[in-house]
Amino acid sequence: MNFAFILDPLAKLDAGHDSSVAIMEAAQQAGHQLWVTQVEQLSARDGQVWAQLQPVTVIPVTLGDGHWLAADPWYEVGTGGWQSLAAMDVVFMRKDPPVTINYIYATQLLDLLTPTKTLVINHPRSLQAANEKLYALNFPSVIPQTIVTQDKTTILEFVEAQGAAVLKPLDGKGGEGILFLEPGDRNLNSLLEISTHWGNEWVMVQQYLPAAKDGDKRIILLDGEPIGAVNRIPTGREFRGNMAVGGRVAAVPITDRDREICATVAPRLRADRLYFVGLDVIGGYLTEVNVTSPTGIREIDRLSQVSLGEQIVAWVAAKLKG
Ligand SMILES: Nc1ncnc2c1ncn2[C@@H]1O[C@H](COP(=O)(O)OP(=O)(O)O)[C@@H](O)[C@H]1O
Ligand SMILES: [Mg+2]
Incomplete structure (x- = not known):
């Protein structure tokens, strides 16, 4: 089968850490053809979405002393060109956040694909709809006390009531912009002004979990x-x-x-x-x-002696046959 990956440039990926590389490796080992492209390389023509797809082979990582060892370079890219993405069996949309307007446009292009012919992981419409912070609000029974607001007074009251809280920008990842808030902090007002851009952007503020x-x-x-x-x-x-x-x-x-x-x-x-x-x-x-490009596979594989990539690729193959 043809497995396409929409990624940040390969040279920027960390083969021993990035889940995308783990999935690519597993797909190659299962005998599938790997293709890579980038968000900027998508186009629409004749009602179809096209991409500059490059065939790629990867050199699997090996286990060193408590970490994965990757060859340098760990990939080899062949000659590519424009192809209809409809020729792919599966497209992994794994561009890293932030979710910019260009990211949203890319998901709208991917939405032109026929889901029964080309499986997009994750579904492009849900990548548009599910903000990684806000989506948790759909599950109030299992989340901590949480507010989302642009209003400083509302946040101050919440922090006072909670004793301590964590503030999160809605478009952050990897800990970016996450702040610890407590009532006595002399910077508190200023932190709220900066992080909400003076009351013009939403932030999530959550009960601090010790x-x-x-x-x-x-x-x-x-x-x-x-x-x-x-x-x-x-x-x-x-x-x-x-x-x-x-x-x-x-x-x-x-x-x-x-x-x-x-x-x-x-x-x-x-x-x-x-x-x-x-x-x-x-x-x-x-x-x-x-939902955009979750990490963790490499670490789980190493610490738990499993291959989540293998499981994912097997699931994809079964779903496509299905
Ligand atoms: N409610 C909370 N209480 C205490 N610490 C938190 C809370 N929420 C997040 N954190 C800390 O902030 C980090 C990042 O939070 P998270 O919501 O996962 O955002 P992201 O990973 O996208 O930056 C977590 O790894 C955790 O250490
Ligand atoms: Mg996180």
Whole structure:
């Protein structure tokens, strides 16, 4: 089968860390043809979406002393050209956030594909609709106390009532712009003004969960089913657990509570055709639903001796035959 990946430039990817590379590797090992393109290389013509697709082969990573070792370079790109994306069996839309207007346009182009012929992961219309922070609001029974507002007074009252809170820009990833808020902070007003652009942008403000110091669990869901998890533990000099800001990864089980959260979210994910998703869970609460380009596969594979890429590729193959 033909597996296309819409990615950031290959040279910018980290083969030992990025889930996209893990999926590419697994698809190649299963005998599928890999193609890569970028958002900027999509076009529409005759009612069809085209892309400058390059064939690519990847050199699989190997396990070194507690980390993945990648060849340099880890990929070889062949001669490509314009092709209709309809010639692909599956398209993984894995461009990293932020979700810009160009990203939204790209999803609208991808929406021209016939879903029964070319499976887009995740469904382009749901990539438009599901903001990674706001989507969690659909599941009030499993999220911490949360507000979304542009209004400073509303935030100040919330922080006062909670004692401590975490502020999140709606378009952030990897811990970007995440702030710890507490009532006595002399910078509090100014932080709120800056982060809401003086009351012109929404932010999410959430009850601070002290359990965050023990880790922010990433649970990978495939078609609503949890297939693996990894914990990300803050360094101690930093309250955020994201790997992008130095969080340490550790193996972690999927608990009954995690399964309860997954079961709460799964029907909606399936309805929205959000097939491949990363939930963030802190202290038994859902804090974020990552739908654009969830990370974690490499770490889960290494720490739990599994191959989530293999499972994903097998699921895709079964769904396409299905
Ligand atoms: N409610 C919360 N309580 C405590 N810490 C939090 C809370 N929400 C997020 N964090 C911390 O901030 C980090 C980033 O939060 P998250 O909502 O996952 O945004 P993103 O990963 O997109 O930047 C988490 O890894 C965690 O350490
Ligand atoms: Mg997160």
